Amino acid sequence: MRIDSKKWLASILGNAVRFDEPMSRHTSFRVGGPAEVFAAPESLETLISLVKGCEERELSYTVIGGGSNLLVKDAGIPGIVIVLKKCLSEISFREDQQAGIIVKAQAGASLSALCMKAVKQGFAGMNFALGIPGTVGGGIMMNAGTALGSMENVLESVTVLRPGGKIEEIQRKEMIFAYRKFGCKAGFKPALIMEGCFRLCPGDPEKLKKEADEILETRRKRQPIEFPSAGCFFKNPENGQAAGKLIELAGLKGTRIGGAEISQKHANFIINRDRASSADILALMELIRETVSKRFNVELETEVKIIG
Ligand SMILES: Cc1cc2nc3c(=O)[nH]c(=O)nc-3n(C[C@H](O)[C@H](O)[C@H](O)COP(=O)(O)OP(=O)(O)OC[C@H]3O[C@@H](n4cnc5c(N)ncnc54)[C@H](O)[C@@H]3O)c2cc1C
Structure with missing residues (x-):
C-alpha cells in the first residue's frame, strides 16, 4: 500500500488502525497471517469516511465480524480489514401493538448478547442461535443457524452501507436466503451490513431460560x-x-496434519490442536474432500470462508 494511503488511514482512524496485524488474533481458529491494514473505527462518521475514502482511492476492503467462520491464509489479507465492534454494537427492543416485538441489533454486537437479552426480556424466537459465536452482522451474512432455526426465520429488515456512503434498508421481501447464505434480490452483495431488525414474539422468561440452558448444555457436550x-x-x-x-x-x-486435527468429538470440526498453521488446516481440508469424494462420491463444500 502506498505511503500516502497509509497516512490518510492514520489521519482518519488514529489509534484505531494497525498495520500488518496478525489475523490469528481476530479469528476463532487462532490462525492467519497479517492483515495489511486492520481498522476498527470508533464512530459511524469515521466508518462512513473510511468506506467512502477507500472507494475514492480504489483501496479494497473486507468487513469481518467475530472471525468465527473464517480461515485466513498464512500469507494474510491484502487491503483493509474492517471490524464494526466498536462503532456498531447496540441492541434495542421496541414493542408496539402494530409491529409486535422488534429487536434492532447493530452488526458489531455479539449474537450471543442478542440471544441472552431476548431470553431475559421474555421474547421468544432467538434461542435457535444460542451458542453460535460471532456478531449479528456475521450471523446475517451467513444466515447462521442450527436444526432449531436460522436467521431467515426472524429477520425483518437489514440496513446496509452502499457505495458512496448511502445507507439503504432492505425489507424481508427483498432478501434471498439459502443454506448459510444471505443475499438481496436487487443482485448486489451487501459488502457492509450495518444492522438487522428481528421480529420476536412474547414468551415466558422462565421457560425460555430453561430451554436456553438445555441448548447450551447440548452444544457443550457435542462440540469440541x-x-x-x-x-x-x-x-x-x-x-x-x-x-x-x-x-x-x-x-x-x-x-x-501438523497442528490441525479432525475432532474426535465431532468429525465436521477441524480443530487447531497445537499451533496449527492455516496450511495445515487447508491440507486436512483437501484430505477430507478427496477421501469423502472417493468413498461416497460426494463433493463437500466448505461452510468456512477462506480468505487471503
Ligand atoms: C465453536 C463454533 C460453533 C459454531 N456453531 C455454529 C452453528 O451452530 N451454526 C452456524 O450457522 N454457525 C456456527 N459457527 C460458525 C460461525 O460462528 C457463524 O457463521 C457466525 O455467524 C459467523 O459470525 P462472525 O461475526 O464471526 O462472522 P465472520 O466469521 O467474521 O464472517 C463471516 C462472513 O460474513 C462476512 N461479514 C461479517 N460481518 C459482516 C458485515 N457486518 N457486513 C458484511 N459482511 C460481513 C465476512 O466477510 C465473512 O464472509 C460456529 C463457529 C464456532 C467457532
Whole structure:
C-alpha cells in the first residue's frame, strides 16, 4: 500500500488502525497471517469516511465480524480489514401493538448478547442461535443457524452501507436466503451490513431460560469448544446426509496434519490442536474432500470462508 494511503488511514482512524496485524488474533481458529491494514473505527462518521475514502482511492476492503467462520491464509489479507465492534454494537427492543416485538441489533454486537437479552426480556424466537459465536452482522451474512432455526426465520429488515456512503434498508421481501447464505434480490452483495431488525414474539422468561440452558448444555457436550475452530467446516450435502457422519464413516476422526486435527468429538470440526498453521488446516481440508469424494462420491463444500 502506498505511503500516502497509509497516512490518510492514520489521519482518519488514529489509534484505531494497525498495520500488518496478525489475523490469528481476530479469528476463532487462532490462525492467519497479517492483515495489511486492520481498522476498527470508533464512530459511524469515521466508518462512513473510511468506506467512502477507500472507494475514492480504489483501496479494497473486507468487513469481518467475530472471525468465527473464517480461515485466513498464512500469507494474510491484502487491503483493509474492517471490524464494526466498536462503532456498531447496540441492541434495542421496541414493542408496539402494530409491529409486535422488534429487536434492532447493530452488526458489531455479539449474537450471543442478542440471544441472552431476548431470553431475559421474555421474547421468544432467538434461542435457535444460542451458542453460535460471532456478531449479528456475521450471523446475517451467513444466515447462521442450527436444526432449531436460522436467521431467515426472524429477520425483518437489514440496513446496509452502499457505495458512496448511502445507507439503504432492505425489507424481508427483498432478501434471498439459502443454506448459510444471505443475499438481496436487487443482485448486489451487501459488502457492509450495518444492522438487522428481528421480529420476536412474547414468551415466558422462565421457560425460555430453561430451554436456553438445555441448548447450551447440548452444544457443550457435542462440540469440541475447548479447542480453537471455526465450527462446522463443511456444509451438509444436499442429499440430506450430514458432512460429519460421512467424515466419520470414512474413518478420518482424529486424523492430524501438523497442528490441525479432525475432532474426535465431532468429525465436521477441524480443530487447531497445537499451533496449527492455516496450511495445515487447508491440507486436512483437501484430505477430507478427496477421501469423502472417493468413498461416497460426494463433493463437500466448505461452510468456512477462506480468505487471503
Ligand atoms: C465453536 C463454533 C460453533 C459454531 N456453531 C455454529 C452453528 O451452530 N451454526 C452456524 O450457522 N454457525 C456456527 N459457527 C460458525 C460461525 O460462528 C457463524 O457463521 C457466525 O455467524 C459467523 O459470525 P462472525 O461475526 O464471526 O462472522 P465472520 O466469521 O467474521 O464472517 C463471516 C462472513 O460474513 C462476512 N461479514 C461479517 N460481518 C459482516 C458485515 N457486518 N457486513 C458484511 N459482511 C460481513 C465476512 O466477510 C465473512 O464472509 C460456529 C463457529 C464456532 C467457532
